[in-house]
Amino acid sequence: MTKHVSPEAQADLFRDDILAGLLKDRKVVSSKWLYDDVGSHLFEAITELDAYYPTRTEISILERNAKKYRRLPGARGAMVELGSGSSRKTDLLLDAFPDLSVYMPIDISANHLKAAAERVRRAYPSLAVIPVAADFTQPFGQLPLLPELPVLIFFPGSTIGNFEKSEAAALLSNIRSAMPEASLIIGVDRPKDAQVLQDAYDDPAGITAAFNQNLLQRINRELDGTFDLAAFAHKAVWNVSESRIEMHLESKAQQTVTIAGETVAFAKGETIHTENSHKYSEDAFEGIAHEGGWQITDVDSDENNWFSVYTLQAA
Numbered sequence: 005m006t007k008h009v010s011p012e013a014q015a016d017l018f019r020d021d022i023l024a025g026l027l028k029d030r031k032v033v034s035s036k037w038l039y040d041d042v043g044s045h046l047f048e049a050i051t052e053l054d055a056y057y058p059t060r061t062e063i064s065i066l067e068r069n070a071k072k073y074r075r076l077p078g079a080r081g082a083m084v085e086l087g088s089g090s091s092r093k094t095d096l097l098l099d100a101f102p103d104l105s106v107y108m109p110i111d112i113s114a115n116h117l118k119a120a121a122e123r124v125r126r127a128y129p130s131l132a133v134i135p136v137a138a139d140f141t142q143p144f145g146q147l148p149l150l151p152e153l154p155v156l157i158f159f160p161g162s163t164i165g166n167f168e169k170s171e172a173a174a175l176l177s178n179i180r181s182a183m184p185e186a187s188l189i190i191g192v193d194r195p196k197d198a199q200v201l202q203d204a205y206d207d208p209a210g211i212t213a214a215f216n217q218n219l220l221q222r223i224n225r226e227l228d229g230t231f232d233l234a235a236f237a238h239k240a241v242w243n244v245s246e247s248r249i250e251m252h253l254e255s256k257a258q259q260t261v262t263i264a265g266e267t268v269a270f271a272k273g274e275t276i277h278t279e280n281s282h283k284y285s286e287d288a289f290e291g292i293a294h295e296g297g298w299q300i301t302d303v304d305s306d307e308n309n310w311f312s313v314y315t316l317q318a319a
């Protein structure tokens with residue numbers, strides 16, 4: 005796991021990844037780069053929107069089942085959270101797990117992670133809180149050693165849906181290899197009415213658009229970019245055959261942009277593909293979990309069957 009990467013190394017990774025993605029025939033940027041300080045705050049604002057059903061739906065499932073998850077051995081040991089963001093959902097588990105001794109949130113958005121970890125420390129003073137600013141798609145080898153405790157991994161937010169199916173299975177496999185004895189509680193969004201999905205990713209207040217466009221501002225800020233934000237439109241597209249919402253930034257005109265000294269050309273209508281959010285039926289998710297070396301031992305959903313929280317163990 006790339007832990008505490010120096011700001012210089014992180015800046016190099018960002019530049020190389022952005023340029024590689026924007027110089028492809030089909031321009032694409034990993035959604036992990038949407039989350040700098042500004043992006044993390046905008047994501048929090050998205051989770052408050054009426055149209056953004058995933059957060060409140062997952063919270064309702066966690067509220068109903070947190071006490072049941074207390075039976076997992078890791079609830080009396082260490083909880084590792086992947087993509088912890090503001091750690092708000094975590095409180096539901098922390099309240100239900102009085103015997104938990106260690107909480108290790110892992111997130112790529114370092115300042116946001118630090119603030120969230122400080123809040124958790126204040127709210128749960130007997131808990132050892134060990135934040136790790138890292139990219140969880142990198143090998144987990146450099147994670148700080150956990151004491152000899154049972155581990156529970158918490159991976160909420162349907163963040164697993166941001167990965168291509170083969171990448172999702174590979175990530176689950178890496179997690180399993182790093183923590184083979186652990187249980188994994190993972191939140192996964194499900195397919196549903198196309199309009200509900202569309203509204204969740206393209207709200208009328210334009211918060212999701214601002215979240216998406218912040219990527220261009222981030223490139224301007226950190227890579228001397230010359231993006232004109234008004235020249236790119238936020239697009240959310242339901243791709244039925246892939247069962248995923250795609251977010252794109254569409255160039256409104258033929259134009260060139262300079263990034264870190266390189267020129268990138270855009271045709272009118274050309275897009276940068278900035279995020280996927282796959283929606284998995286139970287069968288589809290079971291296939292990915294299985295490919296990643298996990299078996300589903302429990303599944304909890306809401307009354308509409310819009311979202312599921314799975315409990316997994318190594319197969």
Ligand SMILES: C[S@@+](CC[C@H](N)C(=O)[O-])C[C@H]1O[C@@H](n2cnc3c(N)ncnc32)[C@H](O)[C@@H]1O
Pocket residue numbers: 035036039044047051059086087088089090091093110111112113138139140141160161162163
């Ligand atoms: C969809 S948000 C979910 C946030 C929160 N867990 C929730 O459920 O509301 C994804 C979170 O994962 C983090 N993230 C995305 N890609 C990551 C990566 N490759 N490594 C570490 N964190 C990542 C983001 O910074 C963000 O906090």
